[in-house]
Amino acid sequence: MIIGLFNDWVVVVLMMIGLYIVIAHGNLIKKIVGLAIFQTSVFILYISMANVEGGSAPILAEGIKQFSNPLPHVLILTAIVVGVATTALGLALVVRIKEAYGSIEEEDIQHLDNKTQDETEIQATEGDQS
Amino acid sequence: MISHLPILQVIVPLMAAPICLLLKRSQLVWLFSLFASAIAFIISVLLLQQVMTSGVISYELGGWEAPWGIEYRIDKLNAFLLLIISAISTVVLIAAQTSIEKEIPKEKHTLFYILYLLSLTGMLGIVSTGDAFNVFVFLEISSLSAYALIALGQDRRALWASYQYLIMGTIGATFILIGIGLMYQMTGTLNMQDLSQRLPEVAQTRTVFTAFAFVIVGVCLKLALFPLHLWLPNAYAYAPSIVTAFFAATATKVAIYLLIRFTFTVFGLSFSFTTLPLQGLFLLLGLTGIFVASSAAIYQNNVKHVFAYSSIAQVGYIIVGLSTSTITGLTATLLHLFNHALMKSAIFLALGAVVYRLGNVQLSSFNGLGRQMPLTMAAIVIGGLSLIGVPLTVGFVSKWYLLTALLEKGWWPVAILILLGSLLAVIYVWRIVEAAYFKKPLADSVPVKEAPLFFLIPIWLLITANIYFGIDTRLSLQVASAAAQSLFGVSP
Amino acid sequence: MNFSIEVMLQLTIVIPLLTIVGIILANNRPNIREGITISASILLLFIVTSLYQSLLSGKNVNVFWWDIMPNLSISFSIEPLGMLFALIASFLWLITTFYAIGYMRSHQEENQTRFYSCFALAISAVMGIAFSDNLFTLFVFYEVLTLSTYPLVTHAGTEKAKQGGRVYLGILLSTSIAFFLLAIAGTWFITGTLDFKQGGIFNPDVDKAIAGALLVLFIFGIGKAAIMPFHRWLPAAMVAPTPVSALLHAVAVVKAGVFTILKVCVFIFGLDLLAILPTTQFLLYLAGASVLLASIVAMRQDNLKARLAYSTISQLGYITIGALLATSSGVIGSSMHIATHAFGKITLFFCAGAILVAAHKSKISEMRGLGRQMPLTMIAFFIGSLSIIGVPPTGGTWSKWFLLMGTIETEQWILMVVLMISSLLNIAYLLPIPFHAFFSNPLPEKHDASSSNHESVDLASNVDQSQVQIKEAPWPSLLAIGITTFGCLFLFIYPQPLFDLATAILASGQ
Amino acid sequence: MKDLFAVVMLLGIYSLLSASFFVAMDAVDVAFTEAAVGAGISTLLMLVVITMTGRSEKTTRHKPWLALLVVVFTGGVLIYGTFDMPYFGIADAPIHSHVAPRYINESMKEIGIPNIVTSVLASYRAFDTFGEVVVIFTAGIGVMALLSVGRRPEEDEKTTAINDSMHEEYLVIRIVTKMLIPFILLYALYVQFHGDFGPGGGFQAGVIFAAAIILYTMLFGLTTARKVINQSFIQFIAAAGVLLYGCVGIVSMLNGANFFDYNVLASDPVAGQHLGILLIEWGVGCTVASVMIMIFFNFAGRREMQQNNEKVNNIEGDSL
């Protein structure tokens, strides 16, 4: 039982590390790194699912009968590319946020947002009184 | 060509996007994307007729039969959704060129249209596909273009909102991916129809429970159901108005479609509502969502925030309708999908017109707008009334159906709570009406003219649709009840 | 124009809508605009009377517009109670338009176009309510009435108007959405149909508790009938100009409320089921309480319009009691009271408006000795208050008489006592006004009026100075007041058509 | 771990490790992609971003409790879910018995190429890959929408000056890369067309091709690289790739079969499959390569713009 499911538990541990990083860390780049880890662990889940004991890579060659399942490989090819696309877009956003806010820490950004929020409210209340 | 309609529905906007990249000039690109969206709308109308007459259409991509290749299954449910999405996108596109002149720098207009078409393709793809993994791929297309579109907003907070949406969206999508993976592991197939046949045998295993839980949480993240809605208000408030108008009416609807498709078709009604306490959970979350979001909407200064929170509340109504899991309940849910799309796109387009003239949507700058922009404000008032559910508007029809569904279930207290919820809607709509009609404009504010024609045509098109479908509900009702019955396996 | 009855029935709703278009087109030419409104109201009155003739000759008719939802349709038909309400509304619309022309012109109110168009929209909603064939159509037009009267109530556009409008709409919308819609949905769910049917649509063995609960929901839901807990909107609507108050109190809004209560009690529950419901007794006492409390509060109001508002609340209590007594005389009494109260109250409001316009006085304490300057208005006020109190020369007597008979029939002694006391209270808060107007001199100026009401030495100086400007109200207002006063008297002398209509409610099968 | 540079390096190593892990699990195609795309491009992009946003993370107290709660709960649910999973590597698991056998047994007859992953990728589930190409295209457009800088002022003499100063400093690496780049490009084309027989295919080829160009850009400066491959040309290639992929489907539709049914592309079905797969692999290769280059150019362009602004500010600062 333990050996059979060992792969899945490793996947779960990796997934949870990724999720922890995304939620706990304030730095935006670290969040994207966490996301990448989270996604890679899902890839490992799919591939460990596809593996067959004693089977070889899914390339037809004479003499080999047992192949690992090609379908998850296709799915993961797509998922890797999707992962990179998200990372690229995330990083572009980080660059723009750095330019706009001057920092890539969640606290600073939140702080700056709240400040602008209060300013607009003060203007609004002045508007009402006038 | 008629037999190829399902795939043409997705391919037309998809191929239009790279072509737009080649066209370069933004005026031409706008017309071309409007043309593409219009064709998508016509196709969806034809599809709906075809489905209503001849039942489910199945289209095997690549010629490979169902579980091996990818299959497009169009039944009444997703034909209805296709119609909503393509109709809203065509109408919103009409106002796009004038709106983004003031909100997006010149050289990014072409990119804006490409991203718009890609997100349209993503949504159409999600709704029409019959393959679980294909849903994930097209979900990513629509989400990625959504992140980029939201980040095009003027305000720097749009970047931060888009980043948060990216993180939450990717976690949601990965949850869905995990769910699909676990389902695939237990059944060996990815085709939804095939899954629904093979899942009952393995239904009692713990893996299928986890798969179901992950898929539902992933979809609820995209749906902005109450506890997972944190990304929605900022994303809708700071995005360009056209983007908000389009996404407010369609993005959550696609996620709700996914929820319905997974709970009813893939996992089967008995599994999803009896074995797991989903019914109670949805009811609880829906109701808390209504009250928390509506009361939050009352205290917002930015009008876009107000209607973003009201979108979350309306999603709460839909989820409560879903939790009844009866035919009338599902009909009420589908009706509210259709009606809410009409209401929200009209209101956000009107807000787009206000942003076009005033530059911001703070409640204080709304003072005295009733006289300066009478038609736009009238549209917002009628949209607000339809949100409240006043008779002769679409809101009333879906509220009435939700009430009868709840009474049929015997849930009297829930019915009362739903009505109290719509009273909260009265308060935040009237805050805006009072600001617009009773307060004098600020001393220093420059008087503004009425919104340009390109805004007024789509806004008033949607408002008349709002009223027309409130009176003649034949179309929306017939399709919604037929779809609900087909989901329950009852031949209509 | 001898169109078929069906066409005329639909015309009653369509004509006011057409007038809105006419009014908006003739925006900046007041005379044409007023002309359109008057001609439309005359036309409407003519059509409604011809419909009345056809009703008398026994022809009933059913018009079906369309189905909003399967077997939930917008459809109309004529039945005596609806006809009574439509007659009053169309007749009084004509009068109020006359009055409004005089009032608006002399008061130089701005954006009158919006006033007249909303007024016409309200009338078309009233016609819809009067002739609705099922509860669903009635609810649709009920909501349209609420929304169309909101711009009228907040006509002044001031901060106070906004506050009044907020209370007005808040209560009306919330009661209609939270209770009325729920009650309709409940009835629809239990009975499967919402069409009005003689003797009620609930089958006899329906669960009493649920039917009782539904009745409570209905009574509380119909906020327009201003039952005690949900009456706040009526005094709050006093910010509106007088023609609007006249419309609110006498012609449309309040009448629609009690009309709906009558319809629900007679045609949804049916009198025999109503009698045995557990909650009817509680609601009777509630209505009684609202009658008494409103009269007591009315006595202390110094502002004339506020006093009239609270008196309306108490009069509505009468009609609700009549409806809930679940006897034929009760129903007849309350339906007649609709008519008599309409004429009486509209006269009082017109006089209040005339005093406001001519003498710029709204406080009762200032109206002492006004009779000499404005004799006609004060006489009309006197006759109007007599009709409200229910004293012989005016129509009010009949309706109060039948209400009393109703209470006696059902041995509701407590309610009989309540009716008696409240009639006395009516006298207490209405008659002093004309009495002081004629038989006592005006008090010295406000600043020391509250300290002592005896005539101070320098009385003569300030009397002449305030006396000079007051003269009678403009002639259109006087014309309107004259007609309505004559109406009160006429109802007493020749109540027969009204009585036939009232008795026909219970007798005629649907 | 305050130094982001170390974090990114470790992520690169992690991707490489997972690539080798995939090889151990007989998923060669996936390993290739993971190594090329995961380790190569994403680490590269992160490094570029770090140069722009600063290397060190501010020491802030991050909120562990909420995160721990969520993580432990989801982890628990997942562990709960793994108990009924088929054990690792047993042959009779449901996924090996339902859909996969047809791919393994019939793909040689129906499509005729040894690499089953490519046959599934390109023919059985061609629409998935089409969606994937569109995802890449969207990412490219998204990054361009976010980071694209207006028309850069053409100052030739300044760039040549930089070029020369860089020249003597990076002499060694420039010479070596000059030797290597042709081989990398050749290898990319080999991977492109070898996809049918061994691991490889459009994605990996595109990425390797882009890696070569990016290497060139890093060393010889963005402006010279832009002279070699200008922006609009890349955009054209990106659009052309997606359109090529779509047109293959439309052609098969015009010939009467369903979308992406290659049997009708040529006289005999298997040849049609070959042609179809070749074409769409080519489409994928073009799109991926051009999009990766476009993304890198945008990032580098943004960085250059930031540096120019800093220089301009410094000059103003000094001159004040």
Add this chain to the structure above:
Amino acid sequence: MDIIINISGALFLLIGSFLCISGGVGLLRFPDFYTRMHAVGVTDTLGAGMILIGLMFYSPDFLTFSKLVIILLLTLLIGPTTSHVLAKAAMHNNLMPKLQQEDNIKETSSSNY
């Protein structure tokens, strides 16, 4: 005949892996960045080269043999370049070799880098 090939192949593999281990140990033990980089340099070029040559002995057919030769050439080309670039980058970030710093303290003469 093939016994000799096997033995020599095994021998090369052994040497190669020994070099890799020594490089790893060196990486841990050496005090300074540059010395550590030298250890990595060794494993990167020589160790990998040895293993590749060992593998050549085991290669079944000419195709894999030629592939291995190309890989060997490439590693010999890329290995030293990467170490060069690594060292240049370190110098660029003015990371002083350890020994150099101690001399400074003793002679207090500034290094003229």
